[in-house]
Amino acid sequence: MTTEQPPLSTPMIIRSARLADREGLVDVRIENGLITQIAERIDIPNARVYDAAGGMISPPLVDPHIHLDAVLTEGFPEPNHSGTLIEGIQRWSQRKPYLTAQDVAARAEEALRWHVAHGVLAIRTHVDVSDPQLTALKALLSLRERVKPWVTLQIVAFPQDGIYCYPQGPELLEEAVRLGADVVGGIPHYEWTREDGLRDVALAFELARRYNKAVDIHCDETDDDHSRFLESVANHTRLQHLEGRVTASHTTAMGSYNDAYAYKLIRILAQTRVHIVANPLDNIVLQGRFDTYPKRRGMTRVKELIEAGITVAAGHDSIIDPWYPLGTGNQVFVASMLAHVAHLTGSAQLPWVWQSITTAGAAVMGLESYGIQEGAPANIVVFHESTIADILRLMPRPRWVFSHGVLIAQTPPAITTVRWGNTEREVTFTRENISL
Numbered sequence: 001m002t003t004e005q006p007p008l009s010t011p012m013i014i015r016s017a018r019l020a021d022r023e024g025l026v027d028v029r030i031e032n033g034l035i036t037q038i039a040e041r042i043d044i045p046n047a048r049v050y051d052a053a054g055g056m057i058s059p060p061l062v063d064p065h066i067h068l069d070a071v072l073t074e075g076f077p078e079p080n081h082s083g084t085l086i087e088g089i090q091r092w093s094q095r096k097p098y099l100t101a102q103d104v105a106a107r108a109e110e111a112l113r114w115h116v117a118h119g120v121l122a123i124r125t126h127v128d129v130s131d132p133q134l135t136a137l138k139a140l141l142s143l144r145e146r147v148k149p150w151v152t153l154q155i156v157a158f159p160q161d162g163i164y165c166y167p168q169g170p171e172l173l174e175e176a177v178r179l180g181a182d183v184v185g186g187i188p189h190y191e192w193t194r195e196d197g198l199r200d201v202a203l204a205f206e207l208a209r210r211y212n213k214a215v216d217i218h219c220d221e222t223d224d225d226h227s228r229f230l231e232s233v234a235n236h237t238r239l240q241h242l243e244g245r246v247t248a249s250h251t252t253a254m255g256s257y258n259d260a261y262a263y264k265l266i267r268i269l270a271q272t273r274v275h276i277v278a279n280p281l282d283n284i285v286l287q288g289r290f291d292t293y294p295k296r297r298g299m300t301r302v303k304e305l306i307e308a309g310i311t312v313a314a315g316h317d318s319i320i321d322p323w324y325p326l327g328t329g330n331q332v333f334v335a336s337m338l339a340h341v342a343h344l345t346g347s348a349q350l351p352w353v354w355q356s357i358t359t360a361g362a363a364v365m366g367l368e369s370y371g372i373q374e375g376a377p378a379n380i381v382v383f384h385e386s387t388i389a390d391i392l393r394l395m396p397r398p399r400w401v402f403s404h405g406v407l408i409a410q411t412p413p414a415i416t417t418v419r420w421g422n423t424e425r426e427v428t429f430t431r432e433n434i435s436l
């Protein structure tokens, strides 16, 4: 099905929309792909009008951490029987020889569509470069260019099998950066020794310096309370003056550190403005696997990090891959999981959860002109629901998704009714139908 769309120069109005940070409803005027006016009422003859009917509008959702090269691979050549992280890595190693450019591009593009359908227009993907052919990297570099008009795709060169415990690891990482990866990755906790872990971090920063790239390291994704590479990430950030351009992903070991050490670590992370990406879907099922009871949650210290002023975003990490067999590309589901596993259900905390898939993700990706404001690109997601709490509770697909003023995804509202006796009533899962 294709929908006929008018030329971009035709004015467009999103009517009666609610902004998360402003009282009352607004109209948003869009021309030539830009937001040109936000006001209580806008009338333009012949404008195309989308009536939000009091629903919330948001800048695009952001997924700052996913592995698009691995999406939709679970089950072949063998499923992850135990569900553990280590078996996931083994199954992925079995899958890698079957990778082709077409296979990677087809799966990744399909997952991108799932993201877009959920209002996600900015995505940072880690791509496994522990591969002498760099097949997945090359496929995703070309996909990045193909989707550029609609979706911002950033690529992290990610050494899944380690830099120093994998043949030609350092050379492959550098080659990936040279070929055009946007961000340099690392995986220090996976190296065989602590010394190699430190060299892993150092090399990522060295390549970032030489090629002027940002850094995003898979860091301390373990329940081992002795895994302490995040302090080294902060230190390199300070020494290279890369404040604000460095991200540490997962950092689940922070959930196991003693409080005195965690306190010191959070202080230096705040000072160096290192961003953190939590991945609650994967980590709530992958961590704690060596525990009997009580079982750890395997989460980084989200609440304490945010309270210290550190940017904490949330990533989807996996969709139907050897590490996580579920998922649909819905970042609202990710945020909901974060609210649950990080104890963020307080009324003061739900907005932080929303930020983790919007503004915090945008900060991690260094997105410019992000937000619903006059003069910004018309990248707008329109929800049926009118509050953050309702969106997090109902986990819907948005009504409309606009990229640079172009409608690129839409979901008609679902209608559910319940009938008993002689009464049939629509069920909206809100309090609006209750009359006393």
Ligand code: FE2
Binding pocket: 065, 067, 126, 218, 249, 279, 317
């Ligand atoms: Fe990851």
